[in-house]
Amino acid sequence: MSDSLLAAQTDICVKCGLCLPHCPTYLKTQNENESPRGRLSLIQGWARDELTASPKLTGHVDNCLLCRACESVCPAYVPYGQIVDRFRSATHEQPRSQPLSLRLKKSAMRGVLTGRTLAPLAGRLLSGSLAGATKSLAGLTGAGNLTDGLPPSSARPLPTPGSYPSGLAAEKGVVSLFQGCTADLADRDTVHAAIRLMNGLGFRVDIPERQTCCGALHQHAGESASAAERIRQNLQAFENPKSQAIVSFASGCGVMLREYDQTAPSEASSRFSERFRDISQFLAEQEWPGDLQLEPLPRTVCLHSPCSLKNVLRADRHAATLLNYIPGLKVVTLPAETRCCGAAGSYMVDHPDMAATLRDDVLDRIAEIQPTSLLTSNPGCAMHLRAGLKRRGLAHIEVLHPVALLARQLPG
Numbered sequence: 001m002s003d004s005l006l007a008a009q010t011d012i013c014v015k016c017g018l019c020l021p022h023c024p025t026y027l028k029t030q031n032e033n034e035s036p037r038g039r040l041s042l043i044q045g046w047a048r049d050e051l052t053a054s055p056k057l058t059g060h061v062d063n064c065l066l067c068r069a070c071e072s073v074c075p076a077y078v079p080y081g082q083i084v085d086r087f088r089s090a091t092h093e094q095p096r097s098q099p100l101s102l103r104l105k106k107s108a109m110r111g112v113l114t115g116r117t118l119a120p121l122a123g124r125l126l127s128g129s130l131a132g133a134t135k136s137l138a139g140l141t142g143a144g145n146l147t148d149g150l151p152p153s154s155a156r157p158l159p160t161p162g163s164y165p166s167g168l169a170a171e172k173g174v175v176s177l178f179q180g181c182t183a184d185l186a187d188r189d190t191v192h193a194a195i196r197l198m199n200g201l202g203f204r205v206d207i208p209e210r211q212t213c214c215g216a217l218h219q220h221a222g223e224s225a226s227a228a229e230r231i232r233q234n235l236q237a238f239e240n241p242k243s244q245a246i247v248s249f250a251s252g253c254g255v256m257l258r259e260y261d262q263t264a265p266s267e268a269s270s271r272f273s274e275r276f277r278d279i280s281q282f283l284a285e286q287e288w289p290g291d292l293q294l295e296p297l298p299r300t301v302c303l304h305s306p307c308s309l310k311n312v313l314r315a316d317r318h319a320a321t322l323l324n325y326i327p328g329l330k331v332v333t334l335p336a337e338t339r340c341c342g343a344a345g346s347y348m349v350d351h352p353d354m355a356a357t358l359r360d361d362v363l364d365r366i367a368e369i370q371p372t373s374l375l376t377s378n379p380g381c382a383m384h385l386r387a388g389l390k391r392r393g394l395a396h397i398e399v400l401h402p403v404a405l406l407a408r409q410l411p412g
């Protein structure tokens with residue numbers, strides 16, 4: 001089946017190969033079919049009706065992490081993420097090279113984590129309040145990695161939808177907070193921290209009740225109709241003319257939210273994408289009141305930059321800026337050549353071997369630094385890395401979001 005748009009988009013690639021040294025799967029396999037250039041050639045062959053979407057061909061494209069490191073260095077501006085999403089959507093019904101059992105696990109995990117009715121149940125199961133059933137859910141969804149990677153359960157419940165005023169007579173404005181599917185499971189403290197910090201800077205925080213999953217897991221799995229339905233619901237939920245920004249603390253969701261205008265072009269999606277900010281970027285862009293002094297913390301922490309924050313949102317510098325507000329804190333960033341940790345949405349579940357291999361490289365760097373905490377802005381990376389640290393006997397390294405650490409250092 002030819003696809004003229006994909007044929008034209010893949011034709012932008014001039015085959016220079018500059019992306020190859022940045023591609024985690026190519027570096028591990030040294031196989032051109034596992035590189036950006038190779039995958040683009042395969043997709044182009046299919047789009048021009050020269051190749052069929054065989055399990056082997058789709059397998060090479062499905063092995064892509066969608067880390068988009070290639071896109072960030074491409075001199076021809078090949079829209080690599082868009083191309084892969086479109087190809088996966090167009091070939092969604094084709095037989096895949098992955099065993100059926102693995103695809104069922106991936107699908108079950110997506111359903112459990114992102115379903116409105118199932119997510120709270122998953123939270124209770126995975127956090128242990130229904131401990132007897134936890135193992136069976138983990139087995140069903142292949143989520144052993146997730147259960148190992150969950151943070152210690154917070155005593156505080158997830159903030160409910162509603163409006164959280166700053167307490168100031170003259171507020172600076174209103175911000176809408178996107179929570180994502182895993183907030184109750186893994187990010188309660190981050191949500192509390194985000195509200196406290198934005199309130200502290202003078203903003204009222206709104207958590208819209210009708211918000212839903214960003215749609216990223218569906219979009220990247222080729223389920224574009226399911227993703228479109230979630231986009232439609234979020235556009236409605238966040239259409240508040242008084243709110244000046246839509247803020248997310250999960251950079252993986254953030255990429256999807258920022259690109260709503262490309263995935264589903266409309267006036268509403270353009271407004272949405274324009275208002276979107278990653279939480280660290282939003283906080284760093286604000287003027288901090290002179291009397292808002294953070295408590296000192298004489299420790300060394302390691303700052304991990306998720307691919308989504310670094311390669312697509314291009315907002316990885318803001319967390320370091322904010323952490324410098326904490327007196328005495330030593331922030332060590334991972335070396336620039338550090339690649340994707342392998343979490344990559346559902347990749348850690350459906351490509352466990354490659355995900356673990358890539359994680360090992362990141363954990364080696366972290367072990368050299370020996371921080372007290374590892375800070376990362378994406379819940380998927382946090383869970384994957386936390387599980388890896390546990391397996392290495394490094395569970396004493398706490399994994400948390402940079403804003404959670406910042407909020408801890410607020411006075412009082």
Ligand code: SF4
Nearest residue numbers: 013014016017019074
């Ligand atoms: S850097 Fe861009 S143009 Fe060059 S091979 Fe990679 S995708 Fe193609």
Ligand code: SF4
Nearest residue numbers: 023064065067068070
């Ligand atoms: S998105 Fe990442 S894994 Fe996929 S081809 Fe590009 S660099 Fe390689």
